[in-house]
Amino acid sequence: MCFFRTIILFCNSLIWTRDFGILIGFTVFFCATHLLTTEYISAAKSKGEVLVFRRGHITDAKKRAENAGDAEAAISMLGREANGDKGVDDKAVAAIQRQTSIFHWEDVVYDIKIKKEPRRLLDHIDGWVEPGTLTALMVRLLACEFIRRDVR
């Protein structure tokens, strides 16, 4: 070990190599535990999810405006008529029937061509959508190509 004499001054003891090994060992060990725990222990879910636009829910402000029939509301109604906008009235929105029928499908097959080779995106898929919810369909592609616009 005295080969290192000029660099390491305590070549008689192996303290340098031993302690270096131990430190590297600690680092590698904790790196591995860090990666493992990251993979398997998830952080607590945030409880911030709030449905902002609830079906049939009228905010207090809007209710007050309707009851009082104040100037602002009247102007906005006038403006809408002037524009020829026969859009859905507020009352009509509130009056829409709650949908209870379930949309479901079965044996859906979807083939596309990528680089002149056929690829099957949906392979005899069955499914259903709960009424009154927004459902996103997500696909994990083996090839990293974005064909989002084709999947609706």
Next chain:
Amino acid sequence: MALYHPFSEAIASMICALPSKILVAITFNLSLYFMTNLRREVGPFFLYFLFSFVCTMCMSMIFRTIGSSSRTISQAMAPSALITLALVIYTGFVIPPRDMVVWFRWINYINPIAYAFEVLMVNEFDGREFPCVQYIPQGPGYENSTGLERICSVKGAQPGLSVVQGSAYLATSFEYYRANVWRYVFFPYHHTLLQFSYMD
């Protein structure tokens, strides 16, 4: 929902933290090493730098492990505070290893900072001789004592020698309060290790 595994983000986070860690290590260690006038030799300097950086990485990994194994911030704070305290106290500076009580001695063995500290101490003291400032016995009637009649008032001293071997001192004790001459040598290490254990 995860298209990527969480550990790939963890690896990316580690890599992204590296440049700032290296920059901090260079600026901090350079100024500290030369301001405190530690050993002005090439070998010891790079050994010092290497060990303080590896120690930084090791502590970073420990704290990352604590962080990733807990689900909330408050869950992570308690163990990291406890572990930091234990690691700092049982490094070997606050309590020299020979003074540690038997049932807590194991903390010193599983303490990465202790190994770095050991190397840094040996790095600084080994192969050096320090001139003696104060002899024992001292006072009226002992002014003319020489040779084997007196001994330096520092741990590791030998009768008749006007210098103290750094390695002998290290081997005997880390009791810095008796070695007034060398007291300054200890603080930089202590603060370095403290600093690095709180980093990340």
